[in-house]
Amino acid sequence: MKNIIEVKNLVKTFKGGVRAVDDVSFSVQQGQFFGFLGPNGAGKTTTMRVLATLSQPTSGKVKVNGYDVVKEPDAVRKSIGFAMQSVGLDDLATAWENLILIGNLYGLTVLQAKDRARELLEMFHLEKAADRYVQHYSGGMRRRLDVATALMHNPKILFLDEPTEGLDPSGRRVIWKYLQDLNKGGTTIFLTTHYMEEADYLTRDLAIINHGKIVVRDTPKELKRKIGCSFINLELSDKDRKKAFDLICEKFKKLNCRLVPGGLEIEIAEEDNLLPAIISALDKVKVEIVNFNLHSPSLEDVFLKYAGERFEGEEAGKGIDPYVRMRQRPRH
Amino acid sequence: MKQSFFRTFSYLFIRAIKQAIRPLIAILPSFFMPLFFFIVYSYAFTNISNLPGFGGSSYLAFYSPVALLMAVFFTSGDAGFELMLDITSGYFEKLLLAPIPRLAILLPRIVAMGLRALAQSIVMLILLFLFGAPLKGGIVGILLIFGLVIIFGMGWSGIGLTLAALTKNPRVLQTSFIFTFPLTFITTAQLPKELLTGWYKVAVTINPLTYILEGVRGIMTQGVDWHQVAVSYLVAFLILVVTSASSIWAFKRMVR
Ligand SMILES: Nc1ncnc2c1ncn2[C@@H]1O[C@H](COP(=O)(O)OP(=O)(O)O)[C@@H](O)[C@H]1O
């Protein structure tokens, strides 16, 4: 498969010296569903804006669909659709007018634009509101319409910057479903999101960016596998917690066990299968297990491992693996 | 790869017109304010026109061209606000994302303002005529007035567009009005030049708006004087050239 996006040594420095993208290189294959993850301020939006010709690179080379973003911006623009982080719609026009105008600007005839608009309105469940002014739309409707406008000209590559931010679960499903179909039809998708389950569900290739640098790049499956362990969470009463902790530390010396609010968390290597042994050992000393669960690493664990240190930066030097500290935060 | 300039221009021209008349009620203030001044001044200052310098015409006749131009003046300020609205709403970036010539985003706004100025002066002329304003210039005069307000409307819109593109700040644009609005007063709007003195007279003489106003006023109250018409057209045209150049410069700087 050929690379449809190629980024080489991209640097973007803003006035005032902020180096938002710091020597980034990567490529995306044609037909991929690519996830671009990272904490707030990591440089995701800045990178996408350069790829979409909205912002000039400070240095480096960027090719999209084979065209150079600096030298052939219009060819790049024709190849891509971009649903930006903040919605950009004409509020004093209807959804219908919004779509038709954008279609026309990309060279569709009025007839073609009408057909396409009808199709997209239906796909995004907006046909009933099609003739209402956009200013009266709810946030979710605006978001869906915004994604629809990015698709009017059937772009080869679709950039989506947090497209499901602020959507309710059903609105999110509508977009997921459509994106999957679109990708199956051959469109390359470049997605950023804050929702790890979304990235896990949709993408087949991932990069995590932090402080303007790409820290890891792989398939979601491989990234999760590389974590190399699963987690057992035991919920225990306060009086038993310390007792259980001491017991496990003593009996299972190799395991990484730690106290967390309300119980214990134990890391076990996937292949060890120590759960029954741990439970029976605790049972023997009459520790009452209120609840327990075993989970394999999720994309969230991956994310926290590679980009989680942002929250704990200062304390990382105190000899505690920042990843471990992160895991002690309550889950939601 | 780029879309044609004229196609893009026409699509965005239509949009600029739609944006201007939505909601319809928003265009009323630009009529209301000039008519308000017109009515109040015409009645309050009826007797002033007995002074020499008015050439025997009534104050109502004297002031009606001011009302006409004030309407155009207010409307042309909207161009900057509408561009600002697009910038703050994020729609402007949507347009930048399209494979279209960049200037085809800006120029339709200026030309649309010409059409709006025309539509507005048609309505204003009818209203003023009903109030008893004279139209000495006849049909030719009316056409000359229309031509003049089209050029002036486009020209004046360039100031707001320049400021919007340069600052991208709605507050600055709002404030700029405080500086441009007095220009409409420091003209022969209230009194003929013969009755003005000192620095005020100097200021009025160098204010380009004075010449536009005198052009329209001449046509309405005296008839077509080709010399005066030529002067007013020349001034309007100069305004258009200068402000278009500045707005194009500011725009290119913004989208670079
Ligand atoms: N126009 C700008 N001027 C100056 N700094 C900016 C600008 N846009 C973004 N930044 C800075 O660049 C960094 C990366 O921002 P961004 O790409 O928006 O991050 P993300 O999308 O990953 O949350 C941040 O530190 C942000 O403050």
Ligand SMILES: [Mg+2]
């Ligand atoms: Mg962002």
